[in-house]
Amino acid sequence: MTGVTDHGGGVWSIPVPIPDNPLGHTLVHLLDTDRGPVLIDTGWDDPTAWHTLAAGLAACGTSVAEVHGVLVTHHHPDHHGLSARVREASGAWIAMHAADAEVVRRTREAEPTRWLDYLAGKLAAAGAPEEHLAPLRAARAAGRADALPGTRAAQPDRHIAPGELLDLAGRRLRAIWTPGHTPGHVCLHLEEAHPAAGEGLPGHGRLFSGDHLLPGISPHIGLYEDPDDATVTDPLGDYLDSLERVAALDPAEVLPAHQHAFTDAPRRVRELLRHHEERLAGLRGLLLAAPLTPWQLAEAMEWNRPWADIPYGSRNIAVSEAEAHLRRLVKLGRAEPVPGTDPVAYQAR
Numbered sequence: 074m075t076g077v078t079d080h081g082g083g084v085w086s087i088p089v090p091i092p093d094n095p096l097g098h099t100l101v102h103l104l105d106t107d108r109g110p111v112l113i114d115t116g117w118d119d120p121t122a123w124h125t126l127a128a129g130l131a132a133c134g135t136s137v138a139e140v141h142g143v144l145v146t147h148h149h150p151d152h153h154g155l156s157a158r159v160r161e162a163s164g165a166w167i168a169m170h171a172a173d174a175e176v177v178r179r180t181r182e183a184e185p186t187r188w189l190d191y192l193a194g195k196l197a198a199a200g201a202p203e204e205h206l207a208p209l210r211a212a213r214a215a216g217r218a219d220a221l222p223g224t225r226a227a228q229p230d231r232h233i234a235p236g237e238l239l240d241l242a243g244r245r246l247r248a249i250w251t252p253g254h255t256p257g258h259v260c261l262h263l264e265e266a267h268p269a270a271g272e273g274l275p276g277h278g279r280l281f282s283g284d285h286l287l288p289g290i291s292p293h294i295g296l297y298e299d300p301d302d303a304t305v306t307d308p309l310g311d312y313l314d315s316l317e318r319v320a321a322l323d324p325a326e327v328l329p330a331h332q333h334a335f336t337d338a339p340r341r342v343r344e345l346l347r348h349h350e351e352r353l354a355g356l357r358g359l360l361l362a363a364p365l366t367p368w369q370l371a372e373a374m375e376w377n378r379p380w381a382d383i384p385y386g387s388r389n390i391a392v393s394e395a396e397a398h399l400r401r402l403v404k405l406g407r408a409e410p411v412p413g414t415d416p417v418a419y420q421a422r
């Protein structure tokens with residue numbers, strides 16, 4: 074039982090498990106080319122995942138050794154984790170957008186103490202209480218480096234150039250830059266007639282959407298964490314623009330990296346745009362009642378469980394998401410920092 078789905082036209086999906094994660098699995102896609110199979114994402118770096126990927130490739134009539142290339146939608150470990158092992162076993166190239174390749178490079182080279190300093194400084198500026206900062210300071214003082222994720226991620230061999238057709242023998246696959254979930258996230262548009270196009274399925278080709286467009290999940294949009302870059306980015310603004318970009322492509326079918334394939338991408342995009350509009354309005358409502366720091370805003374926001382039950386690492390992610398929404402509100406002129414506050418509090422305007 075490999076759970077492999079043949080999507081027709083030389084496209085398959087292989088569900089590769091993610092250990093201890095409610096998402097369950099990553100859908101690794103296999104695209105047949107005249108030079109051999111190309112993978113879109115690879116899955117989590119874990120023995121079970123590796124065996125599942127190998128069994129899935131066998132069920133598709135090929136093997137890891139035959140893989141010709143790996144296209145990575147974004148640098149997260151559930152997508153890029155096994156890329157190094159696939160490359161070792163096959164000699165395949167690995168391609169990724171330059172912005173995410175940069176994240177991989179920085180993470181590999183990062184001094185763990187520098188990262189801990191950055192995180193502690195950022196959380197303090199967001200208004201995190203002392204008890205939340207204490208474990209970071211303790212790890213810093215003890216010189217503990219083991220907690221840094223992503224230090225073993227594979228450096229890609231080539232960059233995916235946005236807007237261009239990828240160099241794949243016998244296939245028309247175009248890279249669409251969709252920043253937001255990560256700075257270098259890409260969707261890949263297969264500009265070939267959908268196998269069911271003759272049966273009246275509307276739309277154009279198929280879209281490998283990574284984590285950008287999922288049928289039942291709103292992907293995490295936080296800040297693009299970068300200790301070396303002080304640019305004030307607007308990831309939520311990037312994400313909303315990227316959503317409109319993929320809706321305009323109007324693909325006949327979307328092949329996401331989690332959950333399941335679906336049709337009517339424009340409808341799903343409208344749902345997500347509405348969701349974020351409502352969330353921004355809700356957060357502005359909270360700021361109308363009283364000025365809040367990003368930390369206080371995260372505490373007041375609605376999550377999938379009460380704040381008291383959110384584990385330590387997830388709180389950091391939640392604060393990052395609160396800050397991404399604050400940046401968007403400030404950019405839209407719907408919120409502003411309260412002058413003279415430290416940590417900075419924000420009020421509605």
Ligand SMILES: [Zn+2]
Binds near residue numbers: 254284
């Ligand atoms: Zn992701």
Ligand SMILES: [Zn+2]
Binds near residue numbers: 149151152284330331
């Ligand atoms: Zn993912």
